[in-house]
Amino acid sequence: MGGFSFRNFTFMFIVAFLVWSSNVETCYARRGRHWRQTTTSSASLYKKKGKSHHHNNGSKSKPKHSSPPSMPTNPPRKGYDDVPSSTIFDVRSFGATGDGKTDDTKAFQAAWAAACKVEASTFVVPSQYVFLVGPISFSGPYCQHNIVFQLDGTIIAPVDAKSWGSGLMQWLEFTKLVGITVKGSGVIDGRGSVWWQDTPYDDPLDDELKLIIPLNKTSLRYPPIPLNSSLGGGKMPSIKPTALRFYGSFNVTVTGITIQNSQQCHLKFDNCIGVTVYNFTVSSPGDSPNTDGIHLQNSKDVLIRSSNIACGDDCVSIQTGCTNVYVHNINCGPGHGISIGSLGKDNTKACVSNITVKDVVMQNTMNGVRIKTWQGGSGSVQGVFFSNIQVSEVQLPIVIDQFYCDKSKCKNQTSAVALSGINFERIRGTYTVKPVHLACSDSMPCQDVTLTDIQLKPIQERYHMYDPYCWQTFGELYTPTLPPIDCLQVGKPSSNRIQGDHDQC
Ligand SMILES: *[C@@H]1O[C@H](CO)[C@@H](O)[C@H](O)[C@H]1NC(C)=O
Ligand SMILES: *[C@@H]1O[C@H](CO)[C@@H](O)[C@H](O)[C@H]1NC(C)=O
Ligand SMILES: *[C@@H]1O[C@H](CO)[C@@H](O)[C@H](O)[C@H]1NC(C)=O
Ligand SMILES: *[C@@H]1O[C@H](CO)[C@@H](O)[C@H](O)[C@H]1NC(C)=O
Ligand SMILES: *[C@@H]1O[C@H](CO)[C@@H](O)[C@H](O)[C@H]1NC(C)=O
Ligand SMILES: *[C@@H]1O[C@H](CO)[C@@H](O)[C@H](O)[C@H]1NC(C)=O
Ligand SMILES: *[C@@H]1O[C@H](CO)[C@@H](O)[C@H](O)[C@H]1NC(C)=O
Numbered sequence: 001m002g003g004f005s006f007r008n009f010t011f012m013f014i015v016a017f018l019v020w021s022s023n024v025e026t027c028y029a030r031r032g033r034h035w036r037q038t039t040t041s042s043a044s045l046y047k048k049k050g051k052s053h054h055h056n057n058g059s060k061s062k063p064k065h066s067s068p069p070s071m072p073t074n075p076p077r078k079g080y081d082d083v084p085s086s087t088i089f090d091v092r093s094f095g096a097t098g099d100g101k102t103d104d105t106k107a108f109q110a111a112w113a114a115a116c117k118v119e120a121s122t123f124v125v126p127s128q129y130v131f132l133v134g135p136i137s138f139s140g141p142y143c144q145h146n147i148v149f150q151l152d153g154t155i156i157a158p159v160d161a162k163s164w165g166s167g168l169m170q171w172l173e174f175t176k177l178v179g180i181t182v183k184g185s186g187v188i189d190g191r192g193s194v195w196w197q198d199t200p201y202d203d204p205l206d207d208e209l210k211l212i213i214p215l216n217k218t219s220l221r222y223p224p225i226p227l228n229s230s231l232g233g234g235k236m237p238s239i240k241p242t243a244l245r246f247y248g249s250f251n252v253t254v255t256g257i258t259i260q261n262s263q264q265c266h267l268k269f270d271n272c273i274g275v276t277v278y279n280f281t282v283s284s285p286g287d288s289p290n291t292d293g294i295h296l297q298n299s300k301d302v303l304i305r306s307s308n309i310a311c312g313d314d315c316v317s318i319q320t321g322c323t324n325v326y327v328h329n330i331n332c333g334p335g336h337g338i339s340i341g342s343l344g345k346d347n348t349k350a351c352v353s354n355i356t357v358k359d360v361v362m363q364n365t366m367n368g369v370r371i372k373t374w375q376g377g378s379g380s381v382q383g384v385f386f387s388n389i390q391v392s393e394v395q396l397p398i399v400i401d402q403f404y405c406d407k408s409k410c411k412n413q414t415s416a417v418a419l420s421g422i423n424f425e426r427i428r429g430t431y432t433v434k435p436v437h438l439a440c441s442d443s444m445p446c447q448d449v450t451l452t453d454i455q456l457k458p459i460q461e462r463y464h465m466y467d468p469y470c471w472q473t474f475g476e477l478y479t480p481t482l483p484p485i486d487c488l489q490v491g492k493p494s495s496n497r498i499q500g501d502h503d504q505c
Pocket of ligand 5: 178179250251274
């Protein structure tokens with residue numbers, strides 16, 4: 001790959017530059033700034049040695065290169081005049097206190113700057129400590145490959161408005177890395193309750209709520225989250241951050257850790273290729289607004305498995321630009337289920353293909369498996385397999401909604417994201433509102449929708465209940481279903497609109 005050798009060259013160049021002018025931090029955790037290469041130097045190229053596994057207390061390791069005499073003073077115990085003198089970078093060695101009160105952001109930045117320079121280094125957040133860390137970016141692109149972020153302690157977010165400026169899209173961010181693993185038994189705690197209560201009262205949380213009509217009107221669907229004025233200070237910005245976001249990276253792994261009480265989305269992958277998430281936990285209250293578990297966007301070759309997700313919005317949300325996604329062995333609930341979309345908002349084009357979601361247990365979720373698109377979009381969703389989904393007291397187990405609209409009313413439009421090859425198989429259990437809701441576009445009916453082995457029984461008498469519903473949905477019933485679904489139209493739509501060029505993905 002051309003980019004690869006270029007990256008190697010760039011790395012060697014940067015290291016050479018460093019050897020000559022040590023006070024520059026090539027790659028560093030930053031707050032909203034970008035690395036800029038300011039000067040160049042015709043230094044001879046530094047040849048990387050084999051990895052050494054010294055302890056990182058800097059007591060040994062004489063410099064083997066003509067390195068400059070004045071090294072960075074922080075941290076003092078780090079022997080990185082001999083890059084790479086170690087592969088372990090413990091935030092405590094860089095001045096982090098881990099007392100849960102002192103702002104340890106700078107120590108994390110310093111530890112990252114050091115870890116970044118060493119291939120396959122380990123950035124350590126030790127157990128038994130609580131680190132208060134503000135918004136931070138663990139940024140490539142000049143970092144070495146295959147860094148491990150070993151998280152065994154707890155990282156907590158600041159809860160004062162001042163720390164967030166006018167609002168940020170994320171709290172902890174990893175960008176432009178190749179081979180990044182976040183693992184361990186640690187916890188990332190967004191302490192989001194100070195944000196949740198700021199959600200405007202009439203801000204609709206999920207369009208499907210419109211289908212859910214409680215029989216007892218006096219029981220509020222979403223009781224207001226109690227305000228805790230002893231927490232934080234000042235009003236939080238209206239833009240809420242994602243707790244942990246990966247952007248523009250290759251081969252990302254997240255495992256072992258827990259993310260809880262995120263301000264908004266818990267874990268997000270954006271423009272990533274090769275994502276693996278397993279043995280991962282999300283834990284937030286069911287009424288925390290917009291707290292998606294895992295959010296995927298413009299990412300491909302994604303595997304999410306063996307994880308427990310409890311949150312206030314979609315357990316897994318698959319957005320535009322995603323392909324080759326495999327999600328299995330997930331416990332979801334509370335939450336809004338597993339969704340593709342919403343897609344096509346504001347007349348945008350969306351492309352999603354080859355998505356498999358199987359072996360999922362959903363408990364007390366709003367939706368089970370769902371595809372949601374806005375009117376007026378273009379592009380397509382092709383090749384979706386929802387298989388072996390066990391639902392328990394789920395309001396709407398099977399949903400296609402091509403009229404998604406989070407306002408009270410949306411304009412009717414003819415164009416739509418085209419849906420085809422959507423397979424629902426072995427979806428069993430209990431529902432509380434409507435077993436099947438398949439609402440497709442008039443101008444762009446859903447094609448090749450198959451239903452196989454659907455067994456859904458009504459339970460409870462808390463909501464108004466409905467029969468299965470289909471609109472402009474074409475495909476096949478491969479087995480009898482419970483309840484019987486006679487609204488699916490067999491075969492292909494007759495007046496099928498030809499997909500325009502602008503709809504092609
Ligand atoms: C360096 O670390 C090793 C292992 O943790 C320890 O035995 C040694 O005493 C330390 N040396 C110094 C100078 O801190
Ligand atoms: C899952 O992660 C936890 C740490 O959170 C670890 O103790 C456990 O061994 C992991 N289990 C598997 C099967 O990897
Ligand atoms: C309706 O809900 C209220 C509050 O939860 C409860 O006190 C009341 O008994 C309920 N009424 C019925 C008919 O279930
Ligand atoms: C409010 O927050 C404080 C500080 O975290 C906590 O000690 C207290 O229990 C909270 N009160 C309520 C009602 O949640
Ligand atoms: C990602 O990992 C795969 C499998 O280990 C490897 O073949 C591929 O080269 C890696 N991608 C990059 C960009 O390093
Ligand atoms: C679909 O995605 C799976 C991974 O979920 C992958 O193994 C498979 O090769 C993909 N199929 C195509 C046709 O790309
Ligand atoms: C949009 O279409 C729906 C269904 O065909 C119809 O009931 C509704 O009145 C239309 N709304 C507008 C604003 O035209």
